[in-house]
Structure formats: C-alpha cells, structure tokens
Amino acid sequence: MFKRRLQELCHQRQWVLPVYQQSREGPDHAPLFLATVAVNGAEYSADEFARTAKEAQNLAAMAAFKILSAVPAPLPAPGELTCSCLAPFVWISMLFFFLDRLVPRLEFVAIDKIEEERGKGHCQRPHHPNLSVIVFIPLEIQPDPKCRLNNYCQKRGSQFPSYETIYDGPLQSLWFKSIVTVDGQTFMSPRFYRTLKEAQASAASVALTLLPQEETLPAPAIPYKNLLQELAQKGHLPLPIYHTSSDFPNPGAFTSTVEVDGIIFGGEPGRNKKQAEMNAAKVAFQHLNGGAV
Incomplete structure (x- = not known):
C-alpha cells in the first residue's frame, strides 16, 4: 500500500503525516471517489477515479x-553528517575510481546551449583528468495551469476558479472534459481526456489564454479603508461604520455606505463586499481629506 510507504517517507524526512481528503461523484448505486493528499505543504491528487474511498x-x-x-x-x-549521509559520497568516490581504472579517456559531452543563451559563459573543465566536459543544465519546471490560474485570480482579488466535469464513455473507461468558471466567465477544455487532471489543466490553459494578461491588469488598489480609519483616529472621530448589501439591479455586485461622524458616504458598486466597502471609503476619505489621494 502506498499510504504506508508515503507515511514512512514522511517519517524519514521529518514531515508532518499526510492528510487525506476525498470527494464523491456519480449515482448512489455506483459512486466514484477522488482523493487528494497534503504532504509538506503541497497537495497531490490521483489522475483517475476509484470505486472506494x-x-x-x-x-x-x-x-x-x-x-x-x-x-x-x-x-x-554541517556537523550533523551521519554514516547514512556519507553513503552517496562513498559511491561517488568508487565511481571515479572505476572510471579512472577501467574506462580511461571517458568523456561526458553535452552542448551548453542554455548557458550560452543566458550569457553565463562556457562550462569549466572538471579537475578529474579523465573527464572532458561536464555540463549542468538547470531544468525549468512550468507551474501547473491550475496553479497559475489560482495565482491569476489571487492577484486580481477574485474568487478562486470553480470546475465542472462532463463525463463520456462506460463507467470502467471514462473520458473527461472540464469547464472552469472565472469571474463569471466559463471556459471549456477543447476535447475529452483520459484523466480528470488533464481535462482541468486544459480548461485552465484555455482560461489563461483568453483572460486579460497580467501586464494589462490594473495597479494594486489604494487601501482607502485603512487610510480612512487612520484619518478618523487622528481627528478623534468615531471609527467608520460600513453597511454593505447586494446590488439588486446588478446581480453579483455589491453596494456599500460608510458613516463617519454622522455623515454617510456611498461609493460605486463592487464585484464583492471588500471592493464595495473600499469604494465607499475612497469617497469618504477624499471628502474628509480635501480631495487628496
């Protein structure tokens, strides 16, 4: 069982024990389960459904x-090396010994295209006489599209994406297509995939392609709520009181008013409560501060 092996790995590396979560889909007579496990601050999920939790x-x-x-x-x-930690160095020493004795003039040849493109110069020759060139090429791991989409929403102050799944094929050999919703917009994976993970990643990639790029995003908002509270404290005024509600003419939007020293200020509607209150605080702050900021 991989649960036991994963637990042993956590013990070896002094990590907190794994934490599992699972979701259930499908009809009651034939449920399907999909689980995720959190290990050392990261989450991992299976690529396919299972019949039991x-x-x-x-x-x-x-x-x-x-x-x-x-x-x-x-x-x-340093100072905490044990015998088990020294084992890799012993193997490396043995490797160089046999290379020197049995395979003279062995050459490791690689092309340092990446290094040249980055302007880091040519690779240096190793000290070992029988090794010609050793090149270490750093690997750049692209983040998962779902993680990139989560970061995109976080930077915009929006809610995280929500995914829906479309199934096709017999129960024992399902194919998956995914739909992701971001800021009220929906994006669908272009085709069916063998795993749910691939389908969701494809839908996230489509969303990242069609949504505005980060370069065109607005600058970070000024924290008017904090500024208004500081202004009230300096003027020995009561702290601001906010009243926020849904904007009925505009579904999904919110309106907010803020009361400062008996005066009520209203701002423009916002996509969420936080933005609506920020808009009201902006109007109040600019009025009380003489239009500055």
Missing part, C-alpha cells in the same frame, strides 16, 4: 510518493 486515497498516496521519492532528501547542517 480507500482505493482513492491509495491512488493519491501513490501520486505523491512517486513525486516526493524522486526528490533527494536535503543534506543535514
């Missing part, structure tokens, strides 16, 4: 274990 958790554990076990454990601090 236990099997879904094991699939999530397998996905996490395959990724985490491939990452080498961090080296201990």
Whole structure:
C-alpha cells in the first residue's frame, strides 16, 4: 500500500503525516471517489477515479510518493553528517575510481546551449583528468495551469476558479472534459481526456489564454479603508461604520455606505463586499481629506 510507504517517507524526512481528503461523484448505486493528499505543504491528487474511498486515497498516496521519492532528501547542517549521509559520497568516490581504472579517456559531452543563451559563459573543465566536459543544465519546471490560474485570480482579488466535469464513455473507461468558471466567465477544455487532471489543466490553459494578461491588469488598489480609519483616529472621530448589501439591479455586485461622524458616504458598486466597502471609503476619505489621494 502506498499510504504506508508515503507515511514512512514522511517519517524519514521529518514531515508532518499526510492528510487525506476525498470527494464523491456519480449515482448512489455506483459512486466514484477522488482523493487528494497534503504532504509538506503541497497537495497531490490521483489522475483517475476509484470505486472506494480507500482505493482513492491509495491512488493519491501513490501520486505523491512517486513525486516526493524522486526528490533527494536535503543534506543535514554541517556537523550533523551521519554514516547514512556519507553513503552517496562513498559511491561517488568508487565511481571515479572505476572510471579512472577501467574506462580511461571517458568523456561526458553535452552542448551548453542554455548557458550560452543566458550569457553565463562556457562550462569549466572538471579537475578529474579523465573527464572532458561536464555540463549542468538547470531544468525549468512550468507551474501547473491550475496553479497559475489560482495565482491569476489571487492577484486580481477574485474568487478562486470553480470546475465542472462532463463525463463520456462506460463507467470502467471514462473520458473527461472540464469547464472552469472565472469571474463569471466559463471556459471549456477543447476535447475529452483520459484523466480528470488533464481535462482541468486544459480548461485552465484555455482560461489563461483568453483572460486579460497580467501586464494589462490594473495597479494594486489604494487601501482607502485603512487610510480612512487612520484619518478618523487622528481627528478623534468615531471609527467608520460600513453597511454593505447586494446590488439588486446588478446581480453579483455589491453596494456599500460608510458613516463617519454622522455623515454617510456611498461609493460605486463592487464585484464583492471588500471592493464595495473600499469604494465607499475612497469617497469618504477624499471628502474628509480635501480631495487628496
């Protein structure tokens, strides 16, 4: 069972034990389960549904274990080396010994195109006499489209994306298509995929392509609520009181008023309560501060 192996890996690396969550879909007579597991601050999910919750958790554990076990454990601090930590260095020494004895003039040849493009110069020759060139090429891992879309929404102050799934095919061999909703806009993956993870990633990629790019996003909002509160404190006035409600003529929008020293100020509608209150605070602050900021 990968749950046990993942737990042992967490013990070895002194991490908190894994935490599992699962969701259920499908009819009651044939439910399907999909699980995620949180390990060391990151979440991992299975690529396919399972017929039982236990099997879904094991699939999530397998996905996490395959990724985490491939990452080498961090080296201990100086002075904390143990025999087990020295084992890799022993193997490296043995490797160079056999290279020197059995395979003279062995060359590791690689083309340093990436280094040249970045202007970091040519790779240096190693000190070992029988090794010609060793090139270390850094790998750039592109973030998952779902993570990029979450970051996009976070920067805009919007709600996180919500996903819907369309199924096709027999129960034992399902295909998946995904729809993602961002700021009231929906985006669909162009085709069906073998796994739900691929379908959601495709829908997120479509959304990132069609949504405004980060360069065109507005500048960060001025914190008028904080400025208004500081202004009231300096003037020995009562703290601002906000009244926020849904804007009925405009579904999905909110309007807010703020009362300062008996005077009520109203701002423009906002996409959420926070933005509506910020708009009201802006009007009040500019009025009380003589139009500054």
